[in-house]
Amino acid sequence: MKFVHYALEALAGRLVKWLVSLPPTLFLLVFFVAPSLIVVLASFRYPGEFGGLASLLPLFGADSGLTLETYRFFFSDFVYFEIFLKSFGVAALTTLICIVMAYPLAWLIARSPKKRRDLLVLLVILPFASNFLIRVYAWIIILGPFNLLYTSFAVIVGMVYVHLPFMVLPLYTNLEKHDPALLEAAQDLGANAWTRFWKITFPLSLPGIFSGSVLVFIPVLGMFAIPELLGGTGDILIGNLIKEQFLDNRDWPLGAMLSIMLTVAVLALAGLSAWAGRGKGRMA
Amino acid sequence: MSILEIRNVTRRFGDLLALDDVTLTIEAGEFFTLLGPSGCGKTTLLRLIAGFDEPDAGRIFLDGVDLAATPPEKRPVHTVFQSYALFPHMTVRDNVAFPLNMAKRPLDEIHERVKQALEQVHLSDKSGHYPHELSGGQKQRVALARGLVNKPRLLLLDEPLGALDAKLREQMEGDLIALQRDVGVTFVFVTHSQQEALALSHRIAVMNEGKVEQVDEPDKLYSFPRNRFVADFIGNINMLAARVAETHHGHLVLQATDLGAVAAPLVKGVKAGDTGVLALRPEQVHISSHAQTPELKNHFHGIVRGLLYLGDVTVYKVELDNGMEMEALLANSAPGRAKFFEVDDDVTVAWRHDAGLFFHD
Ligand SMILES: Nc1ncnc2c1ncn2[C@@H]1O[C@H](COP(=O)(O)OP(=O)(O)OP(=O)(O)O)[C@@H](O)[C@H]1O
Numbered sequence: 001m002k003f004v005h006y007a008l009e010a011l012a013g014r015l016v017k018w019l020v021s022l023p024p025t026l027f028l029l030v031f032f033v034a035p036s037l038i039v040v041l042a043s044f045r046y047p048g049e050f051g052g053l054a055s056l057l058p059l060f061g062a063d064s065g066l067t068l069e070t071y072r073f074f075f076s077d078f079v080y081f082e083i084f085l086k087s088f089g090v091a092a093l094t095t096l097i098c099i100v101m102a103y104p105l106a107w108l109i110a111r112s113p114k115k116r117r118d119l120l121v122l123l124v125i126l127p128f129a130s131n132f133l134i135r136v137y138a139w140i141i142i143l144g145p146f147n148l149l150y151t152s153f154a155v156i157v158g159m160v161y162v163h164l165p166f167m168v169l170p171l172y173t174n175l176e177k178h179d180p181a182l183l184e185a186a187q188d189l190g191a192n193a194w195t196r197f198w199k200i201t202f203p204l205s206l207p208g209i210f211s212g213s214v215l216v217f218i219p220v221l222g223m224f225a226i227p228e229l230l231g232g233t234g235d236i237l238i239g240n241l242i243k244e245q246f247l248d249n250r251d252w253p254l255g256a257m258l259s260i261m262l263t264v265a266v267l268a269l270a271g272l273s274a275w276a277g278r279g280k281g282r283m284a
Numbered sequence: 285m286s287i288l289e290i291r292n293v294t295r296r297f298g299d300l301l302a303l304d305d306v307t308l309t310i311e312a313g314e315f316f317t318l319l320g321p322s323g324c325g326k327t328t329l330l331r332l333i334a335g336f337d338e339p340d341a342g343r344i345f346l347d348g349v350d351l352a353a354t355p356p357e358k359r360p361v362h363t364v365f366q367s368y369a370l371f372p373h374m375t376v377r378d379n380v381a382f383p384l385n386m387a388k389r390p391l392d393e394i395h396e397r398v399k400q401a402l403e404q405v406h407l408s409d410k411s412g413h414y415p416h417e418l419s420g421g422q423k424q425r426v427a428l429a430r431g432l433v434n435k436p437r438l439l440l441l442d443e444p445l446g447a448l449d450a451k452l453r454e455q456m457e458g459d460l461i462a463l464q465r466d467v468g469v470t471f472v473f474v475t476h477s478q479q480e481a482l483a484l485s486h487r488i489a490v491m492n493e494g495k496v497e498q499v500d501e502p503d504k505l506y507s508f509p510r511n512r513f514v515a516d517f518i519g520n521i522n523m524l525a526a527r528v529a530e531t532h533h534g535h536l537v538l539q540a541t542d543l544g545a546v547a548a549p550l551v552k553g554v555k556a557g558d559t560g561v562l563a564l565r566p567e568q569v570h571i572s573s574h575a576q577t578p579e580l581k582n583h584f585h586g587i588v589r590g591l592l593y594l595g596d597v598t599v600y601k602v603e604l605d606n607g608m609e610m611e612a613l614l615a616n617s618a619p620g621r622a623k624f625f626e627v628d629d630d631v632t633v634a635w636r637h638d639a640g641l642f643f644h645d
């Protein structure tokens with residue numbers, strides 16, 4: 001009897017798990033997996049005469065309607081590779097500057113009295129209350145008089161400005177959890193302020209730096225509005241390239257292929273960093 | 285030779301006097317315990333010694349040198365925190381090596397001393413583990429090894445056994461005594477458990493509301509508490525309300541409320557008419573069945589109201605004729621006998637005329 005009871009209970013538990021995870025699974029299937037597959041398929045098709053995609057009808061003729069042409073084109077032109085490299089450079093630089101700027105800010109918030117922390121966090125995310133484009137336009141007004149507009153510098157400034165909160169928040173969440181007793185213990189055992197930071201606070205904050213970096217690096221890679229509004233002609237990034245294919249050139253296969261390449265590059269990078277950070281998981 | 289001298293130290297938090305004119309001298313090599321109820325200022329005093337906080341008045345000397353100008357990281361004083369405060373991102377080995385690294389010892393010496401310290405606390409096989417992979421007792425021992433490895437002049441321990449279960453605590457108590465004897469480092473140990481304090485310490489300072497009530501060796505503290513607070517805090521004690529009837533050369537004659545005359549040892553400065561309490565340890569109180577004629581001077585009729593069987597001993601709660609409940613402790617040494625008396629038994633409660641201490645109000 002008891003056994004049957006347990007078996008039923010286990011079954012019910014599994015059923016509940018399934019029911020709970022069903023809606024999100026369906027949602028992801030319909031709105032993420034399916035579109036992704038469509039994009040992959042599109043990258044292997046011919047562009048249409050008036051934009052979009054060529055019809056798949058020749059599928060039944062001699063020509064399958066599918067081609068590797070777009071990929072050949074990508075790998076034959078060094079320009080694309082250059083733009084990819086530049087985009088990763090901009091993303092890396094933005095991330096680095098965000099870390100350096102966000103760290104002291106997050107640290108100060110985490111150190112301030114409990115009552116004031118919520119207010120300070122609110123101030124960090126307050127810019128989100130105004131429209132993204134308006135905030136970027138504001139930089140046009142600010143940078144204009146200094147002759148800095150339409151430069152790579154302006155692009156970096158805009159990128160850092162927009163993404164800084166995404167670095168501050170995970171860092172703050174991490175630093176706020178640090179047990180102050182650890183710093184006291186380190187001091188007690190002979191560590192001065194400098195050593196305490198590098199031996200205790202910094203290594204313990206690495207998971208926060210990592211999450212912040214992911215939240216900054218990846219959106220920056222795909223960002224097209226900021227380079228378009230603040231950058232010069234030479235400041236084309238992958239995001240602009242992709243957007244151009246879909247909206248201006250109307251070469252969907254090329255746009256689809258470029259987004260796939262971007263995804264592959266990001267996944268490769270994520271895999272690489274996971275591999276480099278293997279075994280360090282216990283630090284958190 | 286005294287290693288630490290705390291002179292007239294006072295610490296206020298707003299209106300609260302956390303430490304009130306504390307003066308203590310701790311000898312080199314001593315296992316010294318600060319004992320007192322929660323909130324009496326024990327941790328506050330440790331933090332002043334470690335340097336995390338500053339006294340509002342008074343001075344602290346280590347080896348004769350005033351510590352006021354020395355920051356915590358420069359004091360040869362290490363602390364074992366109640367929460368252990370092990371570095372979660374470092375292995376056991378790196379945790380223990382930390383103070384040696386800070387002192388910039390040569391690498392081979394660090395290696396050797398870490399190894400030795402881990403052997404001392406029986407953790408050699410855990411040196412590559414991270415703190416979260418250890419049990420509470422093991423963390424505790426890592427914290428001890430880390431605190432001792434660089435041979436501090438003083439090791440401060442803030443309720444280090446508080447988080448352990450009873451069995452483990454007992455074992456750690458034994459280990460602590462052995463460890464302290466072996467390394468010869470002076471220990472300042474904080475606890476609110478009187479048993480722990482009595483079992484471990486060479487000397488104990490009993491604290492209450494920021495004041496030091498008494499500093500003494502465990503047996504002196506137990507047998508000759510200086511006041512009611514200490515008597516009550518250390519061990520169990522019966523308090524019998526009484527008034528001094530006569531003072532004699534060697535003893536006092538007390539009039540216990542609604543009970544009768546009681547003989548008690550003389551207390552200096554007490555005169556006829558003083559009121560107060562006679563404090564008696566449960567093991568000083570004898571109970572016997574009615575038939576026996578007690579040869580003890582103080583004997584009264586009572587009824588057993590309850591008993592607490594503790595295995596090795598049984599505590600009997602006996603109600604005297606004046607309604608007061610008195611605890612008497614009897615060893616269960618007779619084989620095959622679990623208890624000598626049952627609830628509602630009529631008994632005679634008696635104690636020697638030189639037992640107990642009178643505290644006047
Ligand atoms: N930083 C502080 N600010 C305000 N009050 C404090 C501070 N630190 C301690 N106190 C107060 O001082 C008193 C003594 O505290 P302390 O921590 O020394 O007690 P304790 O004897 O260690 O108690 P426990 O056994 O509970 O650890 C307490 O009333 C406490 O509330």
Ligand SMILES: [Mg+2]
Binds near residue numbers: 326327328442
């Ligand atoms: Mg405390």
